[in-house]
Amino acid sequence: MASDVVGRRYRAWYGMLLRLYPRPFHEQFGVGMAQTFGDLCRERRGARKGLLGLAVWVYFETLAGIVRENSNHMTQLTRTVLRVALGALAMLMVPLVASLFIPDWHWGVGGFVFAYVMFFGTGMAYALIARHMGAWAYKAGVGLALATGFVMGWGSMVHMSESENPANLVYFGVLAVGAVGAWMARLEARGLSRALFAMAVVLALVGVVAVVLPWDAPSGPMGNVAAMHGLFVGLFAGAGLLFRQASLAGAK
């Protein structure tokens, strides 16, 4: 009985130790590692041997693994950040070069900084979410959501710089709803589906307000305003449906 209590305590401590692994590794192997440690403890108890020696050995051995995996994870992350930063810089060259040759292109420094942040943010979001990709529906959902979010954010930024109407900031609020939703969902398909539907609902409400109380929303005449909002609502809802499909496929 006493050894059962000790064994449970050692397993609980081991479970806490496993949390020091990088999250993707912990999600993939945490349960299996804890089970394996439990199996080793059971084997040891069956042989009527104490658990302390085994626990100390496994803890140290696992700690070495934790250091190794975290160091690998950091290297990969640094490489990803660098790659996305360079990719965003390459994308920025397009408007930069265009502004030199197109007479009506008058972006200030702020415009270029914003464009870079948009490119980098979208690229990093894709790179980080890509780790969770499996089902085609999930991949398509991520692609559609990011592309729609990017175009909407970009359009709002351009319109805001032209009209100087801060009311257009509300569209960044829609993107913030998606970002917070994705964070809360921990990138799980089911939660992402809800986040995308929430974005579609919020954008639809914004669209209704824009039609009822026009504030110089991005598409000018009333019909265009309604059509543009409808298009983006449809795209976000479509991405939500794709995540829902991925979630259902995962549950099967």
Added chain:
Amino acid sequence: MVKKETAQAPLTPAVLHILLALSTGERHGYGIMKQVEADSQGKVKMGPGTLYGSMGRMMEAGLIRESDQRVDPGMDDERRIYYELTGAGRAALGAELQRYRGVVAVAEGRLTYGQ
């Protein structure tokens, strides 16, 4: 896709032992650990950190994959994840054994010549 590092270069002892342990069929983590111990006559004792760290890299390299999640009737009623070799894993094991045979042949030739 099989990464060059694991498909071409000599395998690490841990990877070789895991491939060997899985060559006769699918096993869960503890099963692999015990098979490695048996295959090496108790000389190699792999802890969970080394085992799962190596398995993570092997899965990335396409050498092994998860096969099933089920209860092991010989143990408790917990569901366990089983792992199995892929075609690439079997090929990598074959290539490594071939490399070992080559090394042994060279070594034996030299020893014979030396005598």
